[in-house]
Amino acid sequence: MTTFLEIRDLTMRFGGLMAVDHLSFTVEHGQIHGLIGPNGAGKTTTFNMISGFYKPTSGQVLLRGEDISGLKTHEVARRGVVRTFQHSTLFAELTVLENALVGTHMPFRPNIFAAIVGWDKEDRIGAEARAREALEFFGLDHLAGERAGDLSHGHQRALGMAVAYASHPDVVLLDEPFTGMNPEETRRMMGLMRNLRDSGITILLVEHDMQAIMGLCDTITCMSFGKFLAEGGPKEIRNHPAVIEAYLGGARHVA
Amino acid sequence: MLRAGIWILALAAFLALPHGLSFSQQEILVFLVINILLVASYRLLTLTGEWSLGHVVIMGVGAYASALYTKELGIAVPLSMLLGGLTAALVAVVLSFPLFRMKGFYFLIGSFAAGEIIRLLWKRFREPFGGAKGIKGIDPMPDFSVGFYRFDFFEPVSYYYFAGIVVGVCLWVLWRIEKSPVGLTFHAVHWQDKLAEASGVNLRAYRTLAFAIASGFAGISGALLAHYVGTINPNSFDVEVMVFVLTWAIVGGTATFYGPILGCIALTVLNEIVLRELGFEQMRPLIYGAILIASILFLPDGLESLVQKLLRRKAAPAKERVAE
C-alpha cells in the first residue's frame, strides 16, 4: 500500500539559509498530524512547498505515490490538498456566503457559456447548498450576509477553514489556526477540528499552542532549524529530550 | 411588476430620445451608445484588479478587423462586427502572454506599450491597414426593414437604434457574466489571489478570460464605430481617447456595473451639450483633466456612490446581501 502523504528529503534554500533541510515524514490518512518547532523552524516554508506556493530546492511531496512538488498551487488544490493561511486571509470585501462560494470553485467549476444562457441553475443551487453546509459546519450560518472583513477574529479563522472545507478537500493544511483566540474560542475550534477529522479529512496542523497540539494530534512531528527532530504521539513528544532541548534552547536564545 | 414598469419606461425613453434632437446631437447619441459599451467592457477587465492602457487600441483592433473583413473578404457587415470582436479577443489572448507576467503598475505600462506597438503596425503597413491615413470608405451597415420600421443607415437615428440594440445585448451578456460564479471568481482573484489559488482557481486562466472578454466587447464597440463613421486611422484610437475612458470610469466609479456607464453619460452630456453650446469644446482635455482631479478629491467613490446613498435611503433597513 502506498502512503497517503509523504514528505521525502524536502529542502528549501533561501540564499545561504537552509529554511528546510532534508525533511522527511509521512502523514497517515484520517489523522490529525501536528508539525511543531520553535519560531523560524521552517514550518510555514514546509507548508508553502507542500501546497505549491514554493517550488522546493530539492526533495519530493508524494500524494498517494504521485509527486506533487513543483505543481502550481491550484493544481495541488485540485488533487485535494488545500491550505489555510497563518494570518486571517479572506475576501474581506465579499460576504461570508460569497467567501464560502469561492471555496466551492473546484466541486462546481463555473462555466461561462452556461452562466450567460442560464443553464447552470443546478450547479449554482448545488454550490450554494455546499457553501451553506460549510458555514453551518463551522457555526457561521447566521453570519452569511455579513461582510467577511467585519467578522470577529475567531469567526474569521473559522471562515478561513469553511472556505477550505467547502472545496471537499482530502487534506487541509492549517497554519496556526489558534493564534489570537481566547480559551473559549480555542476549545470550540478544537471540537470543530475533531469533527473535520471524523468526516474523513486528514489534517496537517502547525501550531504553537501546546495544549491544543497535545490535545488534538494523533501524531506529532517536531522540527528545528529546518531539520527533522523527533516524531511520535503526544506523550512521547512531550517527554522527548531533544524536543525539550529545542524548545528550552529556543527560549534561552530568545531571552 | 415594478421592475417590468421600469424596463418599459427605459425602453420608451430609448426609443423617444433621438426625436427632438438636432442632427449633430443625434450623432453624439450614436457615439454615446458606442462609448457605453467601451467603458462597460473596460469595467469587466478592472474586476480582476488590472487596469489597462491598451483598451482603446483593442477597440481599434475590432474596428480595423471588421472594416478589413468587409473590404477584403466581402463578409457582410453585421457578421463582420462579430468577427471583429472575436479578433480583438484573440489579440488579447496573444498579448496576455507577455502582459500577465506583469502586475499592477507594470501591467499598466506594458499594456500602453503593447497598444503603441499595434498602432505602429497600423501606420507601418500600408497593406492592408492603409498606413497613417487609415482605411476610408468602409462599408456602411446595409439598410433593411423589419416591417414597422425601416432602418436607413444614412440617418443617425437608425444607427442609434441598431447600435443601441447591439450594445443592449452586449451589456446584458456582461451583466450575466458579472453576476455569475465566473464573476465572483474575478472578484476573488482581485481581492485575494493567494486564497483564490488555494481554492483551486487558475489565476492565469481567469485573468486571461477577463482580458479576452473585455477586449472582445471593446472590439465590437470599435466595429460599431468603424461602420458608422466610415473612416478610421491610427489616431482614432490614440491615448487621448484612453484618457477619456479612464475619466469616465473614475468619475463614475468602478464598484458597480452602472458606475462607469453613469460617468460616460454624465461627461458626454456635459461635454457635448453644455460645453459645445458654450463653444468650449476645444478645451475638452483641459476640462476633463480638471473634472478628473476634482472627482478624485471630492467624490473618490464616483457618481455611483451618490446613487447608492440615494437607494439606501429609500430601502432603509438594509437587506441581507445574498449572492444570486
Ligand SMILES: Nc1ncnc2c1ncn2[C@@H]1O[C@H](COP(=O)(O)OP(=O)(O)OP(=O)(O)O)[C@@H](O)[C@H]1O
Ligand atoms: N521568502 C523567504 N525568503 C527568505 N527567507 C525566508 C522566507 N520565508 C522564510 N524565510 C526564513 O526561513 C526560516 C523559516 O521560516 P518559516 O516561516 O518557515 O518558519 P516557521 O517555522 O513557520 O516560524 P513561525 O513559527 O515563526 O511561523 C526563517 O529563518 C525565515 O526567516
Ligand SMILES: [Mg+2]
Ligand atoms: Mg510560520
